Amino acid sequence: MGKTIQEINEKIRQGKAVVCTADEIIGVVKEKGLKQAATLVDVVTTGTFGPMCSSGAYFNLGHSKPRIKMGGGKVTINDVQTYAGFAAVDLFIGATAISEDDPRNKVFPGKFSYGGGHVIEDLVAGKDVRLTVTAYGTDCYPRRALDTWVRLTDMNEAVLFNMRNAYQNYNVAVNLSDRVIYTYMGVLQPRMRNANYCTAGQLSPLLNDPLYRTVGVGTRIFLGGGEGYVVGHGTQHNPGVQRTKRGLPKVPAGTLSLTGDLKNMSPRWLRGASFVGYGVTMTVGVGLPIPILDEEILHFAAVSDEDLVAPVVDYSKAYPHCQPEILGEVTVAQLKSGEIMVDGKKVITAGLSSYAQAREIALTLKKRIEAGTFLLTEPVASLPTPESGYAFKPLKERPWEPPTEVSDD
Amino acid sequence: MPKKKVVLNFPPHLIDQPVTYKLITDHGLVVNILRARITPNEWGRMVVELSGNGGQLEEGLNFLAEIGVGVEPLAKEVKWLEERCVQCTACIAPCPTHALGVDRSNMTVSFDRELCIACELCLNSCAYRAIEMSFE
Numbered sequence: 173m174g175k176t177i178q179e180i181n182e183k184i185r186q187g188k189a190v191v192c193t194a195d196e197i198i199g200v201v202k203e204k205g206l207k208q209a210a211t212l213v214d215v216v217t218t219g220t221f222g223p224m225c226s227s228g229a230y231f232n233l234g235h236s237k238p239r240i241k242m243g244g245g246k247v248t249i250n251d252v253q254t255y256a257g258f259a260a261v262d263l264f265i266g267a268t269a270i271s272e273d274d275p276r277n278k279v280f281p282g283k284f285s286y287g288g289g290h291v292i293e294d295l296v297a298g299k300d301v302r303l304t305v306t307a308y309g310t311d312c313y314p315r316r317a318l319d320t321w322v323r324l325t326d327m328n329e330a331v332l333f334n335m336r337n338a339y340q341n342y343n344v345a346v347n348l349s350d351r352v353i354y355t356y357m358g359v360l361q362p363r364m365r366n367a368n369y370c371t372a373g374q375l376s377p378l379l380n381d382p383l384y385r386t387v388g389v390g391t392r393i394f395l396g397g398g399e400g401y402v403v404g405h406g407t408q409h410n411p412g413v414q415r416t417k418r419g420l421p422k423v424p425a426g427t428l429s430l431t432g433d434l435k436n437m438s439p440r441w442l443r444g445a446s447f448v449g450y451g452v453t454m455t456v457g458v459g460l461p462i463p464i465l466d467e468e469i470l471h472f473a474a475v476s477d478e479d480l481v482a483p484v485v486d487y488s489k490a491y492p493h494c495q496p497e498i499l500g501e502v503t504v505a506q507l508k509s510g511e512i513m514v515d516g517k518k519v520i521t522a523g524l525s526s527y528a529q530a531r532e533i534a535l536t537l538k539k540r541i542e543a544g545t546f547l548l549t550e551p552v553a554s555l556p557t558p559e560s561g562y563a564f565k566p567l568k569e570r571p572w573e574p575p576t577e578v579s580d581d
Numbered sequence: 582m583p584k585k586k587v588v589l590n591f592p593p594h595l596i597d598q599p600v601t602y603k604l605i606t607d608h609g610l611v612v613n614i615l616r617a618r619i620t621p622n623e624w625g626r627m628v629v630e631l632s633g634n635g636g637q638l639e640e641g642l643n644f645l646a647e648i649g650v651g652v653e654p655l656a657k658e659v660k661w662l663e664e665r666c667v668q669c670t671a672c673i674a675p676c677p678t679h680a681l682g683v684d685r686s687n688m689t690v691s692f693d694r695e696l697c698i699a700c701e702l703c704l705n706s707c708a709y710r711a712i713e714m715s716f717e
Contacts, residue, residue, distance in 0.1 A: 221667065223708065281705070358671050359705050366674040443667060445708035455667060455708075508688065510673070522674035522706075526667045527688035 174466040180214045181547050189214045191541045193534035194375045194462075194473060201474040206467050209474075215541055215548065216473040218380045219394070219459040219533030220372035222525030223445050225356070226336035226407060227454045228266040229292050229434055232328040233303070235261055236320075241313035246306045248272075249291050249322075256305075260313055264333075265291055267454035281354040281449025289454030290444030292332070295324045296396070297439035330434040332396055332442070336406035338458050340378035340426040341482060344369045344502060344521075346514065349488035354449020358524055360487055367484065367512055367519045372530040373477045373504035377460035378426050380473045382419045383558060384411070386462050388551020393430065394459030394537045397441035399546070400432025405555045410564035416481065419472065419558075422501065423483050426555065430458065441533070457529065459537040463548050477505035484514050494566065582611070584632040585642075588658055588699070590651035591625035600650060601627075608641040609633055615698040628655065628699050658715055659699055661692035665711035672712065675702040681712075 183189040190213050192200055197216050201209045242256040247263055251271040255264045269288035276282050294301055305318040324330050345357035346364045353360045358368045373379070381387050391402040406427030413425045441457030464470045483498040485491050490498075502512045507521050540546035556562035591600070596619055604610045616628040631638060645652050661681075668690050672681045680696035681703055683689065692712075703712050 222669075285710075354705075358708075359675065361675070368671065368674070443709060446710065447708050448705040453708075508685065510683070510685065520674045522672070523670040523688070524708075526669045528668035528690075531687070 175214065175464070177463050177465070177548050177550050180463050183214055184541055184544055184547055187542070187544050189541060191215045191217060191538045193531065193538055194218045194380050194475075195531065195534070197470070197474050198374065198476045201470065206471055206474075210464055210467040210470040213464050213470065215538075216380060216462045216464060216470070217459060217534045217537040217541065218372075218377040218462065219375050219457070219530040219537065220338055220377055220525060221441070221457045221529040221533060222370050222372070222455060223356070223447075223453045224334060224337045224456045225268050225453045227332070227334040227456050228264055228288065229295075229330065229332050230262065230264045231330050233261045233263065233322060234326070234328055236315060236318055238315045239313045240305055240307050240315035240318055241310055242305050242307060244308060248304050250286070250294070250301045251304075252286065252288055252291050267292070268451055270452055277449060283448060284446045284450070284452045287444065287446075287452025289442075289452050292434070292454060293439050293442055293444040295330070296434060296437045296442055298324065324435060332400065332430070332432050332434045332437065333403075334406075334430045334456065336408055336427045337430050337456055338377045338406070338428045338460070339424050340376070340382070341421045341424050341480070342370045343424065343485040343491070344482050344507065344512070345487045345491070346484055346499065346519065347488045348486045353488050354447070355487045355491075356447055356450050356453070357487060358522070359448065364514060364517060364519050367507075367514065367521045368524055369482060369504075369507045369521060370524040371480070371482060371504060371507075372525050372527060373480055373508065374475055375527065375530045375534055377458060378428070379420060379475055379480060381460070381462050381469070382415070382421065382472055382475075384426060384555040385469055385472070386465065386551070387428070387460060388555055389553040390549055391460065391551050392546070392549040393432075393461070394457065394533055394540075395430055395432040395437070396434070396457055397438030398432055398436030400430050401549075402551070403429040403431050404553070405429065405562075408564045409556060409562065411556055411558045411560060412563050415558065416479070418475065418479055420475065420480060422481050423498075428458075455526075457533050459533040461537060461541060461546070461548055477508060478503055480504040482507065484512070582632045582634055583638050584630055585638060586615075586628070586630045586655045586695070586698075588653045588655055589627045589629060589645065590653065591619070591627070592649050592651075593622050593624060595648065595650060596621060596623075596625050598648075600645070600648070603644070604631070604641050608644060609637050610641045616700065655697060655699060656694045659694065659697050660713045660715075662711045662713060665709050666690055667709055667711075669708075671708065672703040672706045675706050677702065
């Protein structure tokens with residue numbers, strides 16, 4: 173009947189585990205049927221490589237002589253702003269951070285040529301980066317300024333920490349207006365001349381485990397070329413959205429928060445990205461292994477691009493103004509064909525998430541498992557499920573008003 | 582008919598000269614202008630596809646060299662840096678000539694220099710600066 177994760181790990185240790193990538197498994201299930209394939213296959217590996225803005229990294233830099241307290245001061249790496257509101261030499265840099273001097277969109281559209289994502293890429297590439305600190309000085313941390321080269325190997329801890337990665341499904345972006353718009357979904361030509369999508373489709377981690385039956389807190393994963401772990405559900409996790417008969421969300425739904433040791437990672441799988449007119453971000457490589465514990469889990473993991481639907485959204489009006497309307501639904505198979513039909517109009521498609529590199533991640537993870545160097549973990553807690561009632565809410569805006577003056581009389 | 586796609590760099594003193602006219606009338610070339618930027622007192626730049634029979638093409642190019650127009654092959658000015666490309670395919674939609682193409686069987690991107698007209702539309706679509714164009 174079913175298998176346990178311990179049994180699968182025993183097979184991995186013995187080099188006997190049968191591993192398929194999420195695209196290979198589709199054919200295996202078609203050929204052998206669900207029942208036989210579920211007995212045969214132990215693990216399905218997934219992958220995704222796309223821009224993920226809620227990513228970042230924290231560092232402990234070690235103490236200078238004399239000591240300096242970065243918290244409450246101002247710290248930049250390669251001129252990019254970081255957050256230092258912690259103990260003396262702990263620091264966080266976000267993927268979308270930029271230099272105070274970056275012209276941003278003052279000359280539209282801005283180039284955003286360097287930012288937090290690029291700093292992280294440079295660090296994992298082993299490059300020297302310039303750290304500058306101005307601090308206020310205390311009796312115990314007297315130093316007020318620091319300007320030095322640092323590199324990853326010299327740091328104490330260097331940890332990738334991403335609040336939200338691996339979105340389960342994503343919008344297809346179009347532009348209904350009369351001018352070119354520059355968005356985080358790329359450059360969108362007027363009057364719907366192109367449609368940009370961002371999903372790894374049948375390789376996507378959470379689309380292969382749509383009800384979060386195997387993924388949970390503590391799941392070991394491929395992250396940025398090295399290994400990482402699922403911290404829990406990511407920000408904006410929204411499991412209760414409308415789903416297809418197969419349990420696949422029709423709009424963006426679940427997300428993951430991920431972490432891992434940056435020192436094991438590679439610049440091939442953590443890439444700074446510059447979206448003209450929008451900003452900087454980081455493209456992150458994530459691969460989730462799915463233990464095939466039973467037929468139902470395999471049924472979900474055998475999802476194909478034809479089964480997956482994504483909503484087409486206007487980024488000139490509906491998205492910026494938080495209006496819920498969608499212009500239609502298309503399948504990932506249609507998106508990958510190069511053109512879709514929206515409102516009876518043929519629209520050229522282009523991707524932002526790399527299917528080719530997602531496939532390489534799934535294959536790399538497969539090889540690591542086959543080689544016995546990557547063991548599966550039991551999740552220590554589940555993610556909020558579609559039935560949990562957990563939902564993503566908009567901001568309840570309560571505008572601040574200046575206090576009314578009270579007369580002394 | 583032999584064809585050649587080249588970038589012509591015009592020094593400021595030639596901006597007001599009918600160079601293209603001479604290529605057509607004196608040298609019998611077919612001049613297909615793909616892009617042009619001419620500003621008074623500055624270097625002008627024109628991307629053209631030249632075609633002509635027999636030695637006409639070579640004669641035309643010699644004429645350009647003699648009068649001081651810089652001729653560069655287009656391929657030298659447009660670079661697709663494969664190692665920077667992540668195969669996301671974002672550049673495919675804006676490319677009007679399909680110089681940037683995608684193999685749908687494995688979703689990998691390729692670049693065909695011969696088709697590129699250096700329109701620069703791909704530059705803003707690439708978040709990884711995988712396409713470089715050097716002008717001037």
